[in-house]
Amino acid sequence: MSPLRRSQLLKGTTELLILSVLEDEPHHGYEIAQLIRDRGVGLALSESALYPALHRLEARGALSGSWEEGRGGPRRRYYTLTESGRGLLVDARREWDRFVTEVGSVAAGAPRTVTEVRSA
Amino acid sequence: MSPLRRSQLLKGTTELLILSVLEDEPHHGYEIAQLIRDRGVGLALSESALYPALHRLEARGALSGSWEEGRGGPRRRYYTLTESGRGLLVDARREWDRFVTEVGSVAAGAPRTVTEVRSA
């Protein structure tokens, strides 16, 4: 039942991204997608991936959501990182870094600098 | 028909890993899995992920396989990287690097705090 199992990492960076965006302050779903699109150049998180992921994370207790009546627009659900969510984020980042390093060590092929990629 | 579409990258590093291992010399399936396990510390490519991936890559023309009768053991299928496979590898590496950079730019959180705050 561990979150971010190795097998899920392959397709499951979605949750890492969501948790990361919520680290500093709460946001609502639509806004989370926009933030990810802004920060990650070509990263487009589709809504049909986003909302189920938010529900999963909330069900797991990583996020707590609350409705806010929309002034001049539809109501929004704001998500806040819980304590356990913060723990999950730490784990997810560590797992991701490890995974990237390991893939790099196989995929690097000819002796090539891994640091060059990171310094961008 | 683009190989390694963004959506697949999430869970589809398998093909990148296989292509990388075959870059310098041909190998058979079982050996490919072992090489990946050796080079990537915690990376375990299961056989049920490996063989379908090899078949996909061969069907796409990225690999060409040939049977060799086993001297002192079962027959093996050796896979060689084709020209188009080499191109695919270049693309896959570039896509992977880009993806890692983009995820990093979102997941990094506050500027430069990954290693400083709360060192593991």
Next chain:
DNA sequence: CGTCACTACCTCAGTTAACGAGGTACTGGG
């Protein structure tokens, strides 16, 4: 001689989560 371990290939059912295409509902502009 049976069976165990190892190599080497393969397949199948089940699961997970992304994708595209929808749908609801409210606001404001042409």
Next chain:
DNA sequence: CCCAGTACCTCGTTAACTGAGGTAGTGACG
């Protein structure tokens, strides 16, 4: 009135990984 934008959501389809098998050969143990 309809369209665009915000904001939420769901559904059917698809991709591909997982775990659990299955085949078949070799060599070693007792």
